[in-house]
Amino acid sequence: MPYECHFTGKKTTFGKKKAYGGQKISKGGFGLKTTGISRRTFKPNLQKVNAVIDGTPKRVRVSTRAIKSGLVVKPLKRKYGYTRQQKSEQD
Numbered sequence: 001m002p003y004e005c006h007f008t009g010k011k012t013t014f015g016k017k018k019a020y021g022g023q024k025i026s027k028g029g030f031g032l033k034t035t036g037i038s039r040r041t042f043k044p045n046l047q048k049v050n051a052v053i054d055g056t057p058k059r060v061r062v063s064t065r066a067i068k069s070g071l072v073v074k075p076l077k078r079k080y081g082y083t084r085q086q087k088s089e090q091d
Contacts, residue, residue, distance in 0.1 A: 001060075001061060003043070004061065005046060005062055006051070006053075006066075007062060007066040008063050010044040012042065012043050012044070015039075016038070016040065017037070017039075018034050018036070018037050019036040019038075020033065044063050045063060046062065047061070047064060047067065048060070048061055049061075049062045049067065049072060050074060050075055051075075052075050057075035
């Protein structure tokens with residue numbers, strides 16, 4: 001399973017981390033200069049969640065934004081407590 005949100009498609013992106021050095025101009029220096037650039041990753045906040053996909057519950061990786069916005073429909077946890085609800089759906 002790739003590190004990617006099932007609903008929104010968010011995945012790991014790359015960027016750069018810059019380190020600066022140098023003395024302030026007001027203190028007699030020449031200002032800030034980049035002294036190092038290194039690659040870094042930005043990872044989305046993914047959670048493993050049971051979600052109903054095509055009518056069947058499935059365990060998928062989902063971003064927290066998708067969970068908050070209501071894109072994820074979670075299955076019923078207990079069938080025996082929802083018999084009245086299930087009967088009304090069948091009618």
